Amino acid sequence: MSGLKRLLKKGLGLGDMAFSAGGGAINWFPGHMAAATRAIRNRLKLSDLVLEVRDARIPLSSANSDLQPLLSAKRRVVALNKKDLANPNIMHKWSGYFERCKQDCIAINAHSKGSVKKLLELVEFKLKEVICREPTLLVMVVGVPNVGKSALINSIHQIAQSQFPVQEKMKRAAVGPLPGVTQDISGFKIAQKPSIYVLDTPGVLVPSISDIETGLKLALAGSVKDSVVGEERIAQYLLAVLDTRGTPLHWKHLNNRRAEGVEYDVEENHIYNLKNLKPKRRNNPSNRCDLVYVEDLVMEVQWALHSTLTEFNGNVEDESDLESLIDLQFGALQKALKIPHKASEARLMVSKKFLTLFRTGKLGPFILDDVPDHTPVS
Numbered sequence: 001m002s003g004l005k006r007l008l009k010k011g012l013g014l015g016d017m018a019f020s021a022g023g024g025a026i027n028w029f030p031g032h033m034a035a036a037t038r039a040i041r042n043r044l045k046l047s048d049l050v051l052e053v054r055d056a057r058i059p060l061s062s063a064n065s066d067l068q069p070l071l072s073a074k075r076r077v078v079a080l081n082k083k084d085l086a087n088p089n090i091m092h093k094w095s096g097y098f099e100r101c102k103q104d105c106i107a108i109n110a111h112s113k114g115s116v117k118k119l120l121e122l123v124e125f126k127l128k129e130v131i132c133r134e135p136t137l138l139v140m141v142v143g144v145p146n147v148g149k150s151a152l153i154n155s156i157h158q159i160a161q162s163q164f165p166v167q168e169k170m171k172r173a174a175v176g177p178l179p180g181v182t183q184d185i186s187g188f189k190i191a192q193k194p195s196i197y198v199l200d201t202p203g204v205l206v207p208s209i210s211d212i213e214t215g216l217k218l219a220l221a222g223s224v225k226d227s228v229v230g231e232e233r234i235a236q237y238l239l240a241v242l243d244t245r246g247t248p249l250h251w252k253h254l255n256n257r258r259a260e261g262v263e264y265d266v267e268e269n270h271i272y273n274l275k276n277l278k279p280k281r282r283n284n285p286s287n288r289c290d291l292v293y294v295e296d297l298v299m300e301v302q303w304a305l306h307s308t309l310t311e312f313n314g315n316v317e318d319e320s321d322l323e324s325l326i327d328l329q330f331g332a333l334q335k336a337l338k339i340p341h342k343a344s345e346a347r348l349m350v351s352k353k354f355l356t357l358f359r360t361g362k363l364g365p366f367i368l369d370d371v372p373d374h375t376p377v378s
């Protein structure tokens with residue numbers, strides 16, 4: 001068993017087992033999700049096609065396993081959203097996997113019209129046989145929280161408005177960075193003759209997430225609320241993943257950048273704002289400077305992880321070695337992120353900023369799930 005798996009088994013080895021009430025399980029299933037799951041099951045019966053949105057960074061972990069039997073029995077298209085944050089080489093392997101499973105699947109970026117248009121072409125193709133029979137068609141969009149269902153629906157709206165003579169003014173779906181934004185099932189007409197309705201649904205998780213690692217991946221991708229797991233633990237998991245994969249060792253460009261003298265002035269004075277990655281500079285509020293600041297910050301963070309891993313004499317496959325490395329890296333990240341030494345809750349601040357960098361793709365594109373060796377027998 002790898003160091004990472006062993007660490008996961010004992011709750012990332014921090015002793016206090018913060019995941020833990022249910023033996024380490026990570027679960028988030030508030031009342032509205034239970035009600036929404038029932039409603040989704042009922043509406044699914046009426047839908048002509050289900051558009052299952054998953055997070056491209058976790059193509060399997062972002063599947064709602066309880067709904068899978070119902071979803072796979074329907075005409076279904078799987079949309080792997082946020083492909084801009086996913087490693088394109090590995091994405092390619094995932095496309096092959098879904099092809100072998102005979103499951104229609106397309107990687108998309110919900111914010112890109114071109115990408116969403118390709119998805120709509122696939123949906124239309126899949127609906128072809130029903131389009132000539134039925135006057136009204138229902139496409140239901142489902143997925144776990146925060147995978148981008150509402151962002152996708154908004155893009156579909158905009159495309160529909162420009163392509164079809166839609167009479168009614170259509171309402172946009174609410175999009176938000178935190179999971180659980182959508183709490184009702186709402187329908188929008190996107191075409192006439194035949195009338196095609198798209199149903200947006202609330203993001204729903206399963207009442208009991210099968211294993212800790214799936215829960216951590218969902219948390220890292222933002223589908224489980226941070227407070228359910230705790231930012232520190234999510235950041236520790238991310239560090240464990242990066243270290244066991246040796247990712248920081250591939251950030252070779254750092255040596256060149258540093259050789260060019262792109263280094264951050266440690267003494268510079270910033271006012272930190274946790275909600276925003278960028279500190280508010282007292283004297284220079286220009287956008288360009290902020291951009292350069294974020295680039296430099298990313299480089300400092302990458303350098304901190306690169307140098308701690310390169311200089312580390314232990315074995316990342318060994319759980320206590322990995323734990324020590326992660327501890328060292330928290331210290332190095334604190335410096336890189338310029339979080340004052342004595343700041344109470346420094347680790348929490350480090351974790352929040354580090355997670356924001358990952359989630360916004362600043363640390364590079366990533367896919368956390370491994371492509372299974374075998375195709376499941378469906």
Ligand SMILES: Nc1nc2c(ncn2[C@@H]2O[C@H](COP(=O)(O)OP(=O)(O)OP(=O)(O)O)[C@@H](O)[C@H]2O)c(=O)[nH]1
Binds near residue numbers: 085148
């Ligand atoms: N980088 C990137 N971000 C995206 C993409 N699609 C959505 N997002 C962002 O992901 C976050 C969640 O998007 P939503 O559309 O609210 O997600 P949802 O699935 O409707 O969320 P719930 O209401 O919790 O079910 C927002 O910050 C979006 O801007 C994408 O393709 N790429």
